[in-house]
Amino acid sequence: MTSEPAVRCTGLRYRFGRTAAVDGVELSIEPGTVFGLLGPNGAGKTTTIRMISTLLPVPTGAVEVFGVDVNLRKLAVRRLIGYVPQQLSADSALSGWENVALFARLFDVPRAQRRSAVEAALRAVGLEEVAGRTASTYSGGLIRRLELAQALVSAPRLLVLDEPTVGLDPVARAGVWEHIERMRAATGMTVLITTHYMEEADRRCDRVAFMHRGRVRSEGPPRDLCAAVGPEATLEDAFRAVTGGTLAGDAGEGMRQVRAARRDARHG
Ligand SMILES: Nc1ncnc2c1ncn2[C@@H]1O[C@H](COP(=O)(O)OP(=O)(O)OP(=O)(O)O)[C@@H](O)[C@H]1O
Numbered sequence: 001m002t003s004e005p006a007v008r009c010t011g012l013r014y015r016f017g018r019t020a021a022v023d024g025v026e027l028s029i030e031p032g033t034v035f036g037l038l039g040p041n042g043a044g045k046t047t048t049i050r051m052i053s054t055l056l057p058v059p060t061g062a063v064e065v066f067g068v069d070v071n072l073r074k075l076a077v078r079r080l081i082g083y084v085p086q087q088l089s090a091d092s093a094l095s096g097w098e099n100v101a102l103f104a105r106l107f108d109v110p111r112a113q114r115r116s117a118v119e120a121a122l123r124a125v126g127l128e129e130v131a132g133r134t135a136s137t138y139s140g141g142l143i144r145r146l147e148l149a150q151a152l153v154s155a156p157r158l159l160v161l162d163e164p165t166v167g168l169d170p171v172a173r174a175g176v177w178e179h180i181e182r183m184r185a186a187t188g189m190t191v192l193i194t195t196h197y198m199e200e201a202d203r204r205c206d207r208v209a210f211m212h213r214g215r216v217r218s219e220g221p222p223r224d225l226c227a228a229v230g231p232e233a234t235l236e237d238a239f240r241a242v243t244g245g246t247l248a249g250d251a252g253e254g255m256r257q258v259r260a261a262r263r264d265a266r267h268g
Pocket residue numbers: 016019020021022039040041042043044045046047048254
């Protein structure tokens with residue numbers, strides 16, 4: 001066993017033209033934990049996790065996933081990661097089974113193991129019974145679970161989720177979390193998540209980092225971050241105390257966009 005962090009970011013920066021989207025992020029995530037990256041729209045969360053997931057190059061600074069440098073060994077890192085993006089990744093014209101099988105091929109699951117890997121991933125998120133139906137017939141919660149199955153099919157050591165529960169009703173959100181937690185308990189995988197839902201982050205994350213204007217401003221167990229502010233403080237209070245900003249930002253707009261995207265993909 002190694003004692004390397006699941007993720008280590010050092011001096012991480014990324015610019016879109018004149019915008020410093022990520023502006024010197026330092027982060028270390030312990031293996032086997034659920035880690036939440038919190039911040040308002042535009043804080044730099046998605047850009048950070050896209051660099052961690054090898055979907056953007058690292059222009060300045062360094063990222064290692066289980067000790068493997070993402071710039072130097074991109075393919076090796078991809079084999080360690082399952083990624084669920086904010087925008088839809090399921091194909092509405094394919095069945096649940098076909099969607100997961102497609103990811104098994106994309107992520108190099110050996111041919112002889114594909115059928116059992118697809119079955120195991122569908123079972124892990126409770127989709128066996130609807131796996132034969134096209135994804136266009138799925139509810140928002142079922143689609144999110146299908147996307148989880150896609151990310152889980154290659155048995156990743158690190159699962160990266162960008163707003164996995166946005167736009168879902170509370171029951172569907174709890175369902176997604178139950179599957180994530182069950183998988184983590186079964187496999188010991190590390191989970192890195194971005195979310196706007198403070199109550200979710202408080203309950204489900206072992207540690208959270210407050211991200212604001214491209215930087216991590218504070219990091220620790222939710223309870224400690226709240227306690228540092230006051231006995232009754234919420235994570236939202238703690239975020240405000242540390243950054244001077246609010247976590248809500250224009251989150252409502254983001255949720256509306258994701259909901260609309262999910263509707264379009266279902267009916268498109
Ligand atoms: N492709 C792009 N081109 C130009 N600017 C971008 C691009 N993607 C992100 N940005 C800018 O970089 C900054 C950080 O964006 P990022 O998407 O990483 O934030 P975020 O915290 O993930 O927000 P959200 O929750 O809305 O996804 C923002 O100012 C955003 O406008």
